[in-house]
Amino acid sequence: MTSFLQSVVDAIASGALYALAALGLGLVFGVMRLANFAHGEIITGSAYTLVLTWHLGAVVSLMMAVVVGVVLAVLFELLVFRRMRRANSATLLVASFGLSFALQRVYELAFGNSVRTAPVATGLTRTVHVFGLRLQLLSLVTIVLGAVLMMGVQQFLTRTSIGLQVQAASSDFTTARLLGVRANRVIGMTFALSGLLASAVAFVLVTQTGAVNSTFGVNITVLALIGAVIGGINSLSGSLVGGFVVGVAASQLSTWLPNVISNFRDAFVFLLVILILLVKPSGLLAPRNIVERT
Amino acid sequence: MTVTRAATGTDYDELPNSNGARPASAGGWLTSGLTLAGPLVIVYVVTVLFSMGSGSMQIQTAYALADLVIVVGLQLFVGNSGVLSFGHISFAAVGAWTMGLLTIDPTVKRAVLPQLFPWLSSASASPAVALILGAVFGGVLAFIVAPFLMRLNGLQAGIATFALLGVVVQVLSYWTKIGPPSGQSMVGVPHAFSLQVQLFLALAVIVVSWLYGRTRTARLLRAARENPVAAPGSGINITVHRVLAFGISGVLCGIGGAMWAQTNTVVQASQLSTGFTFTVIAMLVLGGTMSLWGAVLGTLVYSVVDALLQQLQSGLSLGSMVVTIPDGSRPLILGALLILMLLFRPDGITRGREFGIPFLRRRTRARSSATPTGRAA
Numbered sequence: 001m002t003s004f005l006q007s008v009v010d011a012i013a014s015g016a017l018y019a020l021a022a023l024g025l026g027l028v029f030g031v032m033r034l035a036n037f038a039h040g041e042i043i044t045g046s047a048y049t050l051v052l053t054w055h056l057g058a059v060v061s062l063m064m065a066v067v068v069g070v071v072l073a074v075l076f077e078l079l080v081f082r083r084m085r086r087a088n089s090a091t092l093l094v095a096s097f098g099l100s101f102a103l104q105r106v107y108e109l110a111f112g113n114s115v116r117t118a119p120v121a122t123g124l125t126r127t128v129h130v131f132g133l134r135l136q137l138l139s140l141v142t143i144v145l146g147a148v149l150m151m152g153v154q155q156f157l158t159r160t161s162i163g164l165q166v167q168a169a170s171s172d173f174t175t176a177r178l179l180g181v182r183a184n185r186v187i188g189m190t191f192a193l194s195g196l197l198a199s200a201v202a203f204v205l206v207t208q209t210g211a212v213n214s215t216f217g218v219n220i221t222v223l224a225l226i227g228a229v230i231g232g233i234n235s236l237s238g239s240l241v242g243g244f245v246v247g248v249a250a251s252q253l254s255t256w257l258p259n260v261i262s263n264f265r266d267a268f269v270f271l272l273v274i275l276i277l278l279v280k281p282s283g284l285l286a287p288r289n290i291v292e293r294t
Numbered sequence: 295m296t297v298t299r300a301a302t303g304t305d306y307d308e309l310p311n312s313n314g315a316r317p318a319s320a321g322g323w324l325t326s327g328l329t330l331a332g333p334l335v336i337v338y339v340v341t342v343l344f345s346m347g348s349g350s351m352q353i354q355t356a357y358a359l360a361d362l363v364i365v366v367g368l369q370l371f372v373g374n375s376g377v378l379s380f381g382h383i384s385f386a387a388v389g390a391w392t393m394g395l396l397t398i399d400p401t402v403k404r405a406v407l408p409q410l411f412p413w414l415s416s417a418s419a420s421p422a423v424a425l426i427l428g429a430v431f432g433g434v435l436a437f438i439v440a441p442f443l444m445r446l447n448g449l450q451a452g453i454a455t456f457a458l459l460g461v462v463v464q465v466l467s468y469w470t471k472i473g474p475p476s477g478q479s480m481v482g483v484p485h486a487f488s489l490q491v492q493l494f495l496a497l498a499v500i501v502v503s504w505l506y507g508r509t510r511t512a513r514l515l516r517a518a519r520e521n522p523v524a525a526p527g528s529g530i531n532i533t534v535h536r537v538l539a540f541g542i543s544g545v546l547c548g549i550g551g552a553m554w555a556q557t558n559t560v561v562q563a564s565q566l567s568t569g570f571t572f573t574v575i576a577m578l579v580l581g582g583t584m585s586l587w588g589a590v591l592g593t594l595v596y597s598v599v600d601a602l603l604q605q606l607q608s609g610l611s612l613g614s615m616v617v618t619i620p621d622g623s624r625p626l627i628l629g630a631l632l633i634l635m636l637l638f639r640p641d642g643i644t645r646g647r648e649f650g651i652p653f654l655r656r657r658t659r660a661r662s663s664a665t666p667t668g669r670a671a
Contacts, residue, residue: 035449083637090378093452094579095636097380101572102629109622218568222456229453263468263476270457270464278442281450 006133007255013139014251015244016146021201021224022231022243023153024194029233030170031190033089034081035225037096041103042072042195043217046202048111051118051212058121066199073195077188085183100218107214117211124207142204149200150240153193157236166190170236223250223269230276232283241285246273325650330504332649333590334497337362340594341493351601352489353557358597359492360553362590363499365577367546369589370503371539372578374512376519377447380571381455384462385544387566388435389428389551391466391473394480394561396424402482409470421486425495425552432548435462437541444536447522459571466563479562486556495553499546503586506542511535576632582642587649592642596628603627 021039028036046069053061080099084092124138157163162185168176169186177183201220206212224243231242249272253265276284344355368382396419398406403415419427443454468476487495506512515535518525525532555561573596581592603624609616619627635642 035452080633080637084640087636087640089449090452091636091640093378093449094575095633097572098576098629098632098636101569102626102633105622105626105629109620109626222460226453226457229450233449264464267461267464270460273457274442274454277446277450277454281446 002133006135007252009133009135009139009143010255011248011251013136013142013146015247016143017201017204018220018224018227018247018250019240019243020146020149020197021220022228022239022246023150023236024197024201025221025225025228026233026236026239026243027153027166027170027190027197028194029228029239030236031166031173031187032081032085032092034092034096035089035229035233036076036194037093037100037221037225038076038103039194039198039225040215040217040219040221041100041107042069042076042198043202043205043221044104044107044212044214045069045072046199047206047212047216048107048116050120050203050206051116054118054120061120062203065202066196069199069202070192070195073191073198074188077191081191082184082187104214104218111214113214115211115213120210121203121207122210138204138207145200145204149197153197156193162186162189219266223247223266226270226273230273230280230284232285234283235285238283238285242283245284326508328650329587329648330501332651333500333587336594336649337496337500337590338493341489341496345489354597354601354604356489356492356557357554358593359489359496360550360557361574361577361597362496362593363550363553364547365574365589365593366496366499366503366586367543367550368574369578369583369586370506370546371536371543373584373586373589374507374515374519374539375536377444377536378452379455379540380452380575381443381458381462382543382547383566383571383574384459385432385436385547386551386554386570387462387466387563389425389432389548390555390561390566391480391551392428392431392548393421393424393552393555394483395472396427397421397484397486397556398480398482399484406478406481407474409475411471414472421484421556425549428552428555429545429548432551433541433545436544436547437537440537440540440544441533444533444540459567463563463567466566473563479560479565481560483555483559483561485559487553492553492557495549499549500586500590502542502546503589506539507586511538515539572629576628579632579642580635582644582646584641584646585644585648588642588644588646591644595643599631600624600628 021043025036025039028034028039046065049065049068050061053064056064076099080095081092084095087095124136124141126137127134128137128140129135130140155163157167165176165181165186166189168179169181169183173183176186198217202217205216205220223246227243227246228239229242231240231245232238233242246269250265250269253268257265257268341355341359344358345352347355364382364386367385368379371377371382372379395403395407395410395414396417400416400418403410407415439458443451443458446454466473470476474480512535514525514530515532517528518530518532518535522532551566558565577592577596578589579592580596581590582588603619606617606619607621607624609618639645
């Protein structure tokens with residue numbers, strides 16, 4: 001029973017982490033119809049910043065990681081995606097795939113093929129006892145961080161003018177523009193927000209592993225993207241829930257799968273995804289089946 | 295008369311057509327014959343030219359031909375159906391695996407693949423048979439998954455094919471009963487085919503893709519691509535035609551994978567994953583997704599640029615000075631090339647057109663507009 005509860009807390013932490021990544025992807029998808037593979041490279045960039053600057057002190061390093069995440073995201077928008085507003089979503093997908101691939105090579109050129117390590121926030125990896133459960137402090141921090149950021153994003157989207165504009169643009173971009181929403185500002189803001197979320201994900205992941213390489217952010221981005229799609233990437237809550245489900249599934253599968261097949265964890269997650277897509281192609285939370293023109 | 299000319303002009307020449315989609319009009323056989331002969335001749339000539347080069351250039355040519363087969367296979371599905379696939383390398387991986395498992399020398403095999411199923415451990419075949427089996431297994435996998443995947447559209451289809459790749463790569467990486475111990479590779483795959491054999495395989499695959507493009511099912515699939523709402527309304531069962539295209543492209547990718555395996559002589563699941571997927575998609579997008587000629591030209595251009603960059607990495611002497619680019623910048627430049635292409639010419643170099651000669655194209659247009667019956671044919 002205790003071990004079950006422990007695994008539940010781990011699963012919620014993993015779910016929160018994937019949900020943060022999926023939320024970042026869902027925000028951008030909402031305004032641009034872009035499933036941004038290159039989100040992973042924002043995470044990687046922030047992670048490198050953390051590892052390389054941690055000796056300067058936690059606060060400085062964290063701030064720099066956030067700045068790098070936001071700047072990278074905004075740069076992607078300015079240099080690449082802004083010029084592709086009229087492109088269809090398949091072209092955008094290929095473009096972000098190419099961007100992701102190219103940036104991994106940039107990281108390899110800049111930081112080498114080997115893994116960079118640093119003891120980032122090692123204090124968080126220790127175990128604490130809560131109500132008789134042995135829990136990693138990091139799991140609790142992840143859950144709190146996830147909850148705070150999600151509530152922050154929610155407040156931002158519902159309480160501020162620009163947030164409302166982002167929401168409007170995400171439900172119907174053309175009409176929003178006709179009503180005076182400034183496209184560049186809203187899209188730029190959305191990318192910045194996704195960069196911020198990516199740097200939070202990077203912090204948790206780096207604390208977990210303490211090591212970064214050029215493909216650091218790929219795995220979580222692919223799984224979160226998949227999560228967002230099965231949840232229904234057309235809505236933010238859909239992306240969020242989908243990401244959470246995938247995170248929980250990944251964590252639970254690695255806990256309960258027998259050792260012989262635990263290597264196949266991601267394969268099981270992928271199979272689950274294909275099954276969900278077959279039953280609910282527009283996502284778990286989609287209001288109805290929307291016929292999409294390809 | 296002018297009206298007819300305008301109409302034929304729009305119908306035949308302005309729309310981006312896929313494989314042989316140009317209707318047979320008066321003199322159309324020449325144009326449509328060229329859409330096959332052009333790519334064949336150019337692939338043949340380029341391969342012959344490069345095969346005269348140094349040893350390393352010949353190896354690069356062999357890789358390029360394997361890539362070409364996979365890209366043509368991918369285009370057969372993506373171009374005709376309009377559905378993006380990130381999963382086709384799975385079929386190439388199956389082909390490569392078949393080639394590796396059946397052609398590695400038995401004594402070597404027991405050493406590198408200690409935990410195989412006994413029947414698999416004793417199985418062996420000649421390279422030609424292994425190639426055919428690779429094609430069959432690639433096709434079987436594609437046909438098995440197609441009925442499920444092909445019900446999806448757009449982003450969902452892209453994600454589902456990506457998930458398929460994830461499953462296949464993980465199974466091949468970790469299932470030691472059908473492969474090497476995890477993280478290791480299958481070494482000692484014999485280099486079985488000469489460049490000439492590879493060239494003929496590539497040409498044959500181009501012919502298959504061209505012939506497929508002229509079948510009724512391919513035309514219906516393209517109709518569904520252009521209008522997925524009207525096509526079912528006209529009695530087209532999109533899923534059936536997509537499944538067929540997916541299966542055939544799986545067969546072709548299986549052949550390409552087997553060719554790649556015996557060129558590379560080492561087979562490892564991590565090499566048949568997203569990196570390779572990037573390469574083939576970049577090749578296809580560079581040339582233009584919507585035509586067979588795009589797949590061929592894209593692969594050629596990408597491979598030539600790649601070879602050139604490789605030369606530059608090891609230092610290319612131009613007269614008295616030696617030009618070098620830093621190690622590892624090659625994939626970066628290729629990635630940038632893909633993005634620039636998508637920014638400035640998203641339809642690819644060919645803009646989705648089939649091979650044609652401008653002079654002939656103009657003459658055909660003039661002739662078909664001069665004879666009004668030409669349009670009905």
